[in-house]
Amino acid sequence: MGPVRGRHLPGAREPIAVNPFNRVFWRPPVADEVDDELSFHLEMRVRDLVERGMDPVAARREAQRRAGDVERTRVTLRGLGTGRNRHMERTQYFGELRQDLAFTARQLFKNPGFTAVALLTLALGIGATTAIFSAVYAVVLQPFPLREPSRLMLVGEVWEGTPQVMSVGNYVDVNAAIPDFEQGLSALNYASYNLADETAPERVVGARVTANYFDVMGVRPILGRTFTADEDRPGSDRVVVLSHRLWTRRFGASAAIVGRELRMNGAGYQIAGVMPASFDLTSDSEELWTPIAFTPAQRAEHDEHYLTVNGRLKPNVSRRQVQSQLDAVALRLRHDFPKDDETISFGTVPFVERFVGDYRQRLLTLLAAVGLVLLIACGNVANLLLARGAARAREIAVRTALGAGQGRIVRQLLTESLVLALCAAAAGLVLARGFLAAVIAWSPNDVPRLDQARIDPIALAFAVGIALVSSVICGLAPALRASRRDPQTALRDGGRGSTGGLRDRLRGALIVAEVALSLLLLVGAGLLIRSAIALQRTDTGFEPHGVLSARVTLPATSYTEPARIQETLRRIDEAAAGIPGVSSAAITSFAAMGSGGGTNGLVPEGRAPVAANFINSTLRVITPGFFATLGVPIVKGRNFNDGDRADGQRVMIVSARLAAVAFPGQDPIGKRINCCEPGPAGQKVIVGVAGDIRSRGPAVAPRPEFYLPLPQTPAVAWNWFRTLYVVVRTTGDPAALVKPLNAAVTRVDRDLPLFDVRTMDQRLASSLATARFNTLLLTLLGAIGLALAATGIYGVIAYFVSQRTQEIGVRIALGATRGSVVRLILGQALRPVVIGAAVGVAASLAASRVLSSQLFDVSPTDPLTIAAVLATLVGVASVASAVPARRAAAIDPTRALQAE
């Protein structure tokens, strides 16, 4: 009787409601109401006048005279009546809503256990979904801070199917030939700068850009100005534009900074302006810009490809129109520069697409995964509501008997789930802040714009939106179910809810769905975990443990002569090798797992020097200690030695892969190969073959690579790499070598700061950061999903047992063994689990393909992963249902029967 006593049940007819009469009976249309009322008035008056002795015709005339302008009254009343009805409907609606809300609040407070579990479950789901959504919004969906980003294109020489960088000569020629870009094409080349003024010296990544760069990107400075075309010329290019990040970090966001001089790379630059914070597109994007100021020699150079070129399409110009112009230029360049541009072609790709890259796919995958978790959470709450709906059958029956319609009951129950979901959204937003902070902290730091992700009004709107959706998902079925129950049966039944139990299709369907969804999540997580293990086990070809690496830049201003560069590097190499505890040291233009490493086209002897015969291969200039330091084996021939001098025979060591491509089936030692510089110096003799290295990360297959001794570095190469790596190997902790290594380099030239100092293990780890991040998150989501599904299964079985205590008691009294009771319950419980698992396997076979680009060495339909996940899931489900099953078996038949 509990819920009925002393309460106004919403939906029951109440004697002092606002207007019970109008609510219950049919209300005539306003026009009829008005006509009826006025004609009644008239008739009554006529009747009265006739009664007083007036003749009927005169009485009617008199009555009409007294009525005045009836037509006007009629119109007035119709208007008033319509307004009144609308007002009363609204009053009634809000009155009922208030009743529903008050009743809901009482219900939720009365069942704190239920409320806490449901709230927490939904808050987890909503919080996680909102956090990931905020990340997706920041990276993928939020508009770019550039003017009309859709018109901004990356223009490049097509390389391996996609537009990449350009040579200066090609940039100049393309820019001159194509009129369909607003403000022409802009060019950018990344560079690093040694900042030195009153504060500590610092190394920052910046970019040299053409004067039109900022206009093409469509961003204006917040302070000062950008470059003029005059400043984009050799000799007058000592101006710098600061990023917002550098401006706030180093200059305290002072507006007085504009016009001041900044010492960089040993020269003075005038600060021209500051760009807005929104132009810091990633947390590790460039921090300052200087004019690129091409020299006439650079403008004529068509073979050095390093410029990032952007262009803004004029309005109403399509990519296809521009493409045909690019094709025409390419054709001309092939003819004009047959050696450098023999196979040249150009293409465009939208800047935004290139910029966001595959993070779009990865983040959307995560959002889908987190959506699955939310669905599982909704399934659990629906289950809880169903169980409660059954327990409340009597209360609902009473309300129905008192005259509440089905719609009214459904509305009341949906109000409950809505209030739950909105409270959960509030709690979820708090959780989301934490989740998002964790996501940002764990994510690789080159995810564009992720650091801009916030729990902001958009996230809030999203959270409220999914709360509304989830309240319907988890509340509708239980509400419909509860409102349909026959009140008489429910009342007779003593409120125990006769339709409860596992034979109940709806409840079974919820378990099926939860299990299927968790399986989908876990298969995804499992595939990524297997990929991560495979990556960990991949032989990178070198031995990263015990190796410390750092970079050093030789500024073009103070290091002009190749001889001086060589000498300085040789001394650094020597100093590094002399550090106590260092077993070997080397200088290399490119270590592994990081930036650096240009490619060159190689022509093996016996083949014509045409583009079709070029083997693109990664160049490393090294000192002889390289192989010992990185632990790369020389599989054939010899290492470089001090005899390989600048004036000696040009020698080369090739990687096994290059040897196989250049001289298939032959011994490469002693063979000649042409590369890197014109004339006889281009002819190198192969003296050794080194093992392959996965230089670009464990997931990327080894490419052809070759090595040149430092003294024989082509002079032109110093234009390509001014930044080199110093690597040292120790038997102890490589991190302990940071200080001594710094000291050693400073002893050689105290203006050379080391930067990007990291152990090889760290470099390896950060090359896997993105993969690790996704694996971690998906695993976490899979675990949450599994836990939620397990609680869901447990809840349903526990409820089933509690509803059947009597029946089980009777079975035991009639001689059923405890074992058979456990089997009965488990059998009931595991049927929907098995169906759900089957559905889940089918779904994961279809869906795991979206992961294929993130998988390494694992098929998206890997049977081992699916089997492992199945075993985990069925195991967890068995445990979750075994607990209540054992409780059932322990039922004391006498007490169970007395309980009635």
Place this chain on the structure above:
Amino acid sequence: MADNRQSMTNTSSELLHGTLDTLILKTLTAGRRHGYAIAGAIEDATDGVVEIEEGSLYPALYRMERKGWIEAEWGVSELGRRAKFYRLTPKGRRQLVAQSAEWARFAAAISRVLVNP
């Protein structure tokens, strides 16, 4: 005579502006009534001095219904015809008390001016 009555009606309706509601509410304290009976009761109580025409009676009733002072229901009149009855709500009763007090204060003030020279 007819002219006289006409002018009387006009005067009353001006005078009644704002107090018509109070009169209607007062009339309904005796129980539910339809519109014609309300008008009749007011006329009887004022010995025909105050006469109310449909154009002011019904709009007042509709407005008060919206405000929740009175409730309407369809029923059967004393002569067996379908008619719309109005009755006082608790809110209307409170309104009547407040307005009567206001009216008493107002009337006392006016009569002080008119009676004392």
